[in-house]
Amino acid sequence: MAVAVRIPTVLRPLAGGAPVVDAAGGTLAEVLADLDRRFPGLGERLRGEDGNLHPFVNVFVGDEDARYLDGLATPVADGVEVSIIPAVAGG
Amino acid sequence: MSADGIGAGTVPDMELPSQIREAMVAHAAFCHPNEACGLLAADGAGQLRMAYCLTNADASPTRYTLDPTEHFRAMRHAESMGWDLAGVFHSHTHSAPYPSLTDVGLAAEPEWLYVVVGSGDLRSPEVRGYWIRDGVIHEEPLVPAD
Numbered sequence: 001m002a003v004a005v006r007i008p009t010v011l012r013p014l015a016g017g018a019p020v021v022d023a024a025g026g027t028l029a030e031v032l033a034d035l036d037r038r039f040p041g042l043g044e045r046l047r048g049e050d051g052n053l054h055p056f057v058n059v060f061v062g063d064e065d066a067r068y069l070d071g072l073a074t075p076v077a078d079g080v081e082v083s084i085i086p087a088v089a090g091g
Numbered sequence: 092m093s094a095d096g097i098g099a100g101t102v103p104d105m106e107l108p109s110q111i112r113e114a115m116v117a118h119a120a121f122c123h124p125n126e127a128c129g130l131l132a133a134d135g136a137g138q139l140r141m142a143y144c145l146t147n148a149d150a151s152p153t154r155y156t157l158d159p160t161e162h163f164r165a166m167r168h169a170e171s172m173g174w175d176l177a178g179v180f181h182s183h184t185h186s187a188p189y190p191s192l193t194d195v196g197l198a199a200e201p202e203w204l205y206v207v208v209g210s211g212d213l214r215s216p217e218v219r220g221y222w223i224r225d226g227v228i229h230e231e232p233l234v235p236a237d
């Protein structure tokens with residue numbers, strides 16, 4: 001499965017500066033693993049020590065927040081867009 | 092340009108349309124005493140076009156986190172209009188409208204304008220804008236515009 005992954009500004013230096021990159025995988029976990037193979041260091045910015053998505057990273061598969069789907073096990077259909085959106089927070 | 096010379100000679104002062112200012116101030120009043128938050132979109136010329144008033148997922152008087160789904164929807168809407176997300180705003184309900192240490196520590200978008208609405212006195216709210224780059228705060232004068 002080939003998908004387009006939107007990379008947020010803050011992570012683009014790890015992805016060669018590209019705003020959108022291609023990745024492969026049938027699930028979100030596989031897509032993120034493929035990203036990490038192609039762009040070493042990117043994966044660890046997305047996943048916490050427990051292997052799950054980092055609390056400060058939101059990932060949308062199509063128009064849905066993966067946390068409200070099946071998390072990293074969310075199926076990723078061919079051609080769907082995966083969007084990585086860092087949490088925006090302050091105080 | 093800002094008073095400290097950021098963009099000197101190349102970037103004009105940032106115009107803040109009155110409707111966008113009023114939307115941010117009204118959202119701050121609506122959310123008070125919790126912090127209000129939202130996103131700003133700009134067109135290709137860098138003119139602010141929209142304030143998206145979002146839910147503060149922290150529902151706190153001292154912290155804010157943009158609701159992720161609303162953030163995503165705002166991004167999609169901005170794109171559909173040919174705009175880009177260009178900034179974030181939030182309110183300080185009990186402190187000056189100046190970025191806090193938390194704001195600076197969590198500021199991840201060097202090209203975004205960080206707007207703080209001082210809503211401690213809702214009769215005379217202050218709205219100020221900043222760039223936060225590599226932990227350094229630069230104020231951007233916001234010029235009232237219609």
